[in-house]
Amino acid sequence: MTSSTCRALAICCLLSVTSTPRADLPDLVDKIRPSIVAIGTYKKTQSPPFVFRGTGFVFGDGNQVATNAHVLPNTSGPDDPVLAVLIRSKGSEGTLRLAKIVQRIQERDLAVVRIDGPPLPALKLGDSTAVREGQSIAFTGFPIGGALGYSPVTHRGIVSAITPIGIPGGNASQLNPQLIQQLKRGAFDIFQLDATAYPGNSGSPVYEIESGTVIGVINMVFIKGSKEAAITSPSGITYAIPADHLK
Template sequence: MRRPALYSSSSRPPQDPAPARDTSAEVSAPTVPAPRFFSLSNPRLLWATLLLLIVLLCLSLALALRPLPRKLTQEDINAAVLKTLETTQLPSAVAKAYEVIRPSVVRVTSYRKSKDGKEDVEMGVGTGVVIVDKGIILTNLHVVRSAQSIKVEFADGLESSASIVGMQPENDLAVLQAHTIPDDMIAATMRSTGDLAPGDHVLAVGYPFGIGPSASAGVVSGLNRTFRSPEGKQEMSNLIQFDAAANPGNSGGPLVTMDGAVVGIVTAILNPNQQRSFVGIAFAVPIENAASAIGLTPF
C-alpha cells in the first residue's frame, strides 16, 4: 500500500497579496535645518564668544594670583594698640573722675537780710554735693550757719532756694533740701573709706573763692586725723588728711576717688599763718559720718 506524502511544518500556506498603498492622502513634513552654534559665516558672534572667553580667563588668573589674607597675630594686635596709644590723646584719670562727679556738685550761697531788711546780702560761698536725687545735698554747717536764706546752683545752671533739714555739728555737716531740682538730677555715688590708704589719688571739687566748679588733684596723706578750729571752739576727729589744693569756698565739696565716688566732705584746711590759704594740708569728713547725718545706712 502506498503511504501518503509528508510535508515540512515550516512551510506556510500561501497568503493573499498585500493591497496597494494609497499615498494620495500623505503630506510630506517640512524639513527643519539642524541648529548651528558656531559658524564662520557669522563673524560677529565668533568675536563676541572669543572676547567672553578672554575676559573669563583674565578673571580666573586674577583670582588665582591674588595673595591670601595673612592671619592676624598677637604681635599685630599689640602693634596696633601701641600705635593708637602713641597717636591718641586719652583723658587722664583725674579728668574722667571730674566728669563723673561734676553733675552732682552745687554752689551754695548763704544770705542775710540787710540792715533795712530790704535786700539779701551775701554772707559767703561754699560747695555742696547731691547725694540723693530728690535734691538732698550735703555741705558744711559753717557754710550755712546763721543764714537767713540759702541758694544753690546746680551744674546745669538751675538756681533754687534751699532749706536746712538736718545737722551734725560734731562733724560740721549740714543737710540741705533744694526746693527745685533739674529734671535730670544725678546723685553722686558714695564709696566706703574702709580700703582707703595713704598715697591713694583723690580729687577735690568745689568753688574756691567762689570760682568754679574747680578741680584739684592730690593724694591721701593721712587717716584718722584730728583737727581743732583756729578759735579752738571745735575739735573733729577721724578725718581724712589730703594734699589736693583746697581754699575757702571748697568747704562742703566732695573728695572723690579716681572712679568719681565720694569718700569724704571737704571741711577744713590747716592755717598755721592764719591767712586762710592752702599750705598743703586739708581735711575731709569720711563719707560714713556724712551719710549718717541723713540717716543712710553706713557701708
C-alpha cells in the same frame, strides 16, 4: 615664629584682657561738675542778692545736698535771707533754688539740705573705711567763692594720713571751749590730704579718681598764721570728713 615670640604674644594678649581700664580724669570731672552746687543765702533787697557761703554736692535721690555744718547760716528769722543753692550748668549764669535744712551735726561738721525742683545728677557715696594712705583723690568746689566766678574748680592730691582728731584746728589760737569739749567726747578718724584747698572749698566732695565715688567732704585747711595766709600762703594740708558719716 619662635617659641619665645609666641610666649610674648600670649602675655600681651593676657594683659589686654585682664587689665581694668582707669577712668580718665577729664571725663570724670565732666560727670562730677553737674552735681556741684554753691550754697549761700538769698534776699532780693540785699546787695548782692545771693551771698556765697560754701560748696555742696548732690547725692541720694538728687534733691539732697551735702555740705559742712559750718557753711549753713545760724539764723532763720522772718527777715533773714533764706537758704538757697546756686546751680551752674555749662553756658548758663546759674539758677537759684530754695533749700531747707534736713539735718546738721556740729560734732562731725556735716549737714544735709534739701532743694526744690527736679532732681540733679547724684554722686555715689563710697566706703570710706576702705580708704588707704597714699590713695589718689580729687575734689571739686568753689575756691574763694564768687571771687573766681561760680564755675566748679577741681584739685587733685593724695590721702597723706588717716588720723584721729576732733574738728581740726588751724593753730592753737583756734582752740576754744567747744573744740575742747568735742575732743573730750572722743576723736574720730579724719582724712588729711596732701592737696591745696581754699576758703570756699568747704563742703567739696573728695572722690576716688578711679571710680568717682565720694569718700570724704572737705571741711578745713591747716592755716599758717592768719586766716589771710590760707590764700596768700596755703599750707597744702587739707582735712576731710569721711563720707561714711553721711550714711
